[in-house]
Amino acid sequence: MPGVPKQPIVIIGGGISGLMAARTLVEAGEEQVVVLDKGRSGGGRLATRRIGDVAFDHGAQYFTVRTSEFMAYVEEWKKNGWVTEWFGAPHVRYRADGGMNRLTRHLAEPLDICVRVRVTSVEAEPNGWLLHWVSEEQEYVPQTYDEVMPEDIYDPGNKANIRARALIVTAPPPQALYLLKQGGVQVDEEQASKLRAVSYLPCLAALLTLDGPSAVPAPGYIRAKDPDEPVQLVVDNYQKGISAKPALTVYACGKWSRAHFAQADEDILRQLLQEAQVWRGGSAIVDAQLKRWRFSLAETVYPGRFAEVAHNAPLLVAGDSFISPKDEAQHARVESAVLSGIAAAKRLLELL
Ligand SMILES: Cc1cc2nc3c(=O)[nH]c(=O)nc-3n(C[C@H](O)[C@H](O)[C@H](O)COP(=O)(O)OP(=O)(O)OC[C@H]3O[C@@H](n4cnc5c(N)ncnc54)[C@H](O)[C@@H]3O)c2cc1C
Known part of the structure; x- marks a missing residue:
């Protein structure tokens, strides 16, 4: 009509x-x-939290590419300066310039x-x-x-x-x-x-601002070998290149997250800080926040x-x-x- x-x-x-x-x-x-x-x-699970000049990716940290169909898009995003190679082989881990959420902002424009x-x-x-x-x-x-x-x-x-x-x-x-x-x-x-x-598995993640460098090795990424280790992954967002100051994202594994999901924020944070303390090196924590994902990985x-x-x-x-x-x-x-x-x-x- x-x-x-x-x-x-x-x-x-x-x-x-x-x-x-x-x-x-x-x-x-x-x-x-x-x-x-x-x-x-x-952006959904491509999530970046910014607190002043500190930034945390706290959903997906990177993406990998296994198909030529996806690679065609990634090549274009690389050309646009939206994503760069971070590390890894045979499947290179790509990070988004300015944080993972920035990629989805470009896509939404x-x-x-x-x-x-x-x-x-x-x-x-x-x-x-x-x-x-x-x-x-x-x-x-x-x-x-x-x-x-x-x-x-x-x-x-x-x-x-x-x-x-x-x-x-x-x-x-x-x-x-x-x-x-x-x-x-x-x-x-x-x-x-x-x-x-x-x-889906839940995921609990602690966002820690430090007053000095962390002990996470280059390139700012350390993953536990055992998938049931309470702290599964620690990322230094400063080394990753998205934060102006040292800032760690500490991810609990699915099993630990499920078992602790109902607890209060401060109790979860206290336990995660204890589990991950080796990765803050000698630096002190100046701020700690919790992110709860009810749906993280399927x-x-x-x-x-x-x-x-x-x-x-x-x-x-x-x-x-x-x-x-x-x-x-x-x-x-x-x-x-x-x-x-x-x-x-x-x-x-x-x-x-
Ligand atoms: C902690 C964590 C770590 C991860 N690590 C990696 C990684 O390293 N590499 C990797 O490749 N993947 C990783 N992933 C998975 C990756 O983030 C997801 O596979 C991908 O982002 C999912 O995209 P999606 O669009 O399918 O879903 P989502 O990003 O979840 O998007 C769904 C959207 O729907 C919206 N929505 C839901 N219900 C409603 C409603 N009723 N009304 C309106 N809107 C609604 C939500 O707000 C959300 O934005 C991780 C995920 C998490 C949480």
């Missing part, structure tokens, strides 16, 4: 998967593509991205999807399929709706399923059970680059845990998130 604007394609999640999906759609000529993210900025928007349910309509949302500055709402407490959900009323003609959901599958369940969207049982099977993944939920209008679920059976690594990572977002967008273009 002339004069009536088309409803947008909406992407829930402005992590790297959602951003790459949106860029793929825009590059293919789609004009109305909107990315929604509940965070203060996009040409896109229409709305932040602090938490989608609370997705409902099917005859020709599209109806999304309810709240501003992240308002009440807490449950986040996962397993955390259903309908009485707690803040209902902003009918005004807070977004209509979409097609949807890509890149929130981790436990959260994606929750949104569909809230809106009464039926997912066929085979698909639903594959989505339900995806699970323990079990979805067998395929995206999931398609059959309905009147297209709905695809994508993200780092959607991995092709041909993927040689078979674990969730930045590369799998990128490839999933792109594959979901290409499939959507076929469906539209």
Whole structure:
């Protein structure tokens, strides 16, 4: 109908998967593509915290490249000065200039991205999807399929709706399923059970500002040999080149994080500081903060680059845990998130 604007394609999640999906759609000529993210900025698990002239990467520290498809993008990002090689072989670890979140900011530049928007349910309509949302500055709402407490959900009323003609959901599958369940969207049982099977490890990370150099060896990265060692990874963000002052990110392993997740921040920090004290060398800690990731790395993944939920209008679920059976690594990572977002967008273009 002339004069009536088309409803947008909406992407829930402005992590790297959602951003790459949106860029793929825009590059293919789609004009109305909107990315929604509940965070203060996009980027999701490509996260950088800045406190004055101190900076911490506290989600992914780097990414690796195993496919020529991803390498084509990385070559372009290298040329743009967005990423550089950090260390490692045979799979080089790439870091982002200025912090990992900066990469997603560059990727988001040409896109229409709305932040602090938490989608609370997705409902099917005859020709599209109806999304309810709240501003992240308002009440807490449950986040996962397993955390259903309908009485707690803040209902902003009918005004807070977004209509979409097609949807890509890149929130981790436990959260994606929750949104569909809230809106009464039926997912066929085979698909639903594959989505339900995806699970994530939590991760607790301490962000420590030091008054002098750390004892972390060059190039600012030390990983435990035993995957169950409480402190799994320590990164010196100064040596990494993103912080003006010595600043350590100390990651607990999944097992330790799960066992300690319910404890108070100060108790977790005290124990992590003790476990990691050798890495601060003789320097004192001038500030300590905690970051809690409920979803860090997927323990079990979805067998395929995206999931398609059959309905009147297209709905695809994508993200780092959607991995092709041909993927040689078979674990969730930045590369799998990128490839999933792109594959979901290409499939959507076929469906539209
Ligand atoms: C501690 C940690 C260390 C890691 N280390 C590495 C590493 O070294 N190398 C590597 O390759 N990978 C690493 N990873 C994994 C990597 O960060 C992820 O695989 C990748 O960033 C996932 O991207 P994504 O877009 O799929 O998901 P995300 O980045 O999680 O994006 C999903 C987005 O959806 C948004 N969202 C969720 N629900 C809603 C909602 N209801 N409404 C609106 N928005 C919503 C979230 O705010 C988020 O921004 C690490 C992750 C963590 C947490």
